[in-house]
Amino acid sequence: MLEKLASALGRNDEQPNVALAEELVASASRSDIREIVEGLHYAETAVVNDCIKVLYEIGYRKPTLIAEHTDEFAALLTSRNNRLVWGAMTALATIAPVNPEAVYANIDRILKAYEKGSVITIDNSISVLAGLVGSKPDCEKKLLPILLHHLESCRPKEVGQHAERMFVCITPRTGEAFAAVLRKRYGVLTAAQKKRVDRLLKKIEKMEFAG
Numbered sequence: 001m002l003e004k005l006a007s008a009l010g011r012n013d014e015q016p017n018v019a020l021a022e023e024l025v026a027s028a029s030r031s032d033i034r035e036i037v038e039g040l041h042y043a044e045t046a047v048v049n050d051c052i053k054v055l056y057e058i059g060y061r062k063p064t065l066i067a068e069h070t071d072e073f074a075a076l077l078t079s080r081n082n083r084l085v086w087g088a089m090t091a092l093a094t095i096a097p098v099n100p101e102a103v104y105a106n107i108d109r110i111l112k113a114y115e116k117g118s119v120i121t122i123d124n125s126i127s128v129l130a131g132l133v134g135s136k137p138d139c140e141k142k143l144l145p146i147l148l149h150h151l152e153s154c155r156p157k158e159v160g161q162h163a164e165r166m167f168v169c170i171t172p173r174t175g176e177a178f179a180a181v182l183r184k185r186y187g188v189l190t191a192a193q194k195k196r197v198d199r200l201l202k203k204i205e206k207m208e209f210a211g
Helices: 015-027 030-041 045-061 067-078 082-095 100-104 107-116 119-135 137-153 156-169 175-188 191-210
Strands: none
Touching: 015 030, 015 045, 030 045, 030 067, 045 067, 045 082, 067 082, 067 100, 067 107, 082 100, 082 107, 082 119, 100 107, 100 119, 107 119, 107 137, 119 137, 119 156, 137 156, 137 175, 156 175, 156 191, 175 191
């Protein structure tokens, strides 16, 4: 499988990696996917970067195929290779809704990466946390306050995007607290950013009405 990676083909684009992910989703070959996982430990950075791309692209399409490798993704969150860190967090974000127990077992590593990570790592860690809250209700007490605090303190340009990532775990019961934070941030947003938040506020209103 590694011979099909972009770097092995002398390519500088991601299309071969995406194509390989689609091939592996179609075949559902655990052994072939394991080969890609093993590629994460190669010395060549290009191979490592290609492999993590293939794996989270599989996760986008069929996360159950990579869920058994949750612990390996979590272990990568302390890597010095930032591409590997945010790629691993992206993979975990796809797994969280389908295998929350395995992801939550690594919550300490995830939270440390969230606190110290790059912008893309933080983006995807929000999706991980929201995915856990949405699929593992007993996570809510610990993780929802972290999400709401993040929404209160993140940069204005991130409010809309991060709120959208969080929305998957919001229920009629928690909708008002979520909406309150959005309203609190409203004054610092641009017109375009406000429109993004307005869409979420309308969804919350409908949710509460239906509830």
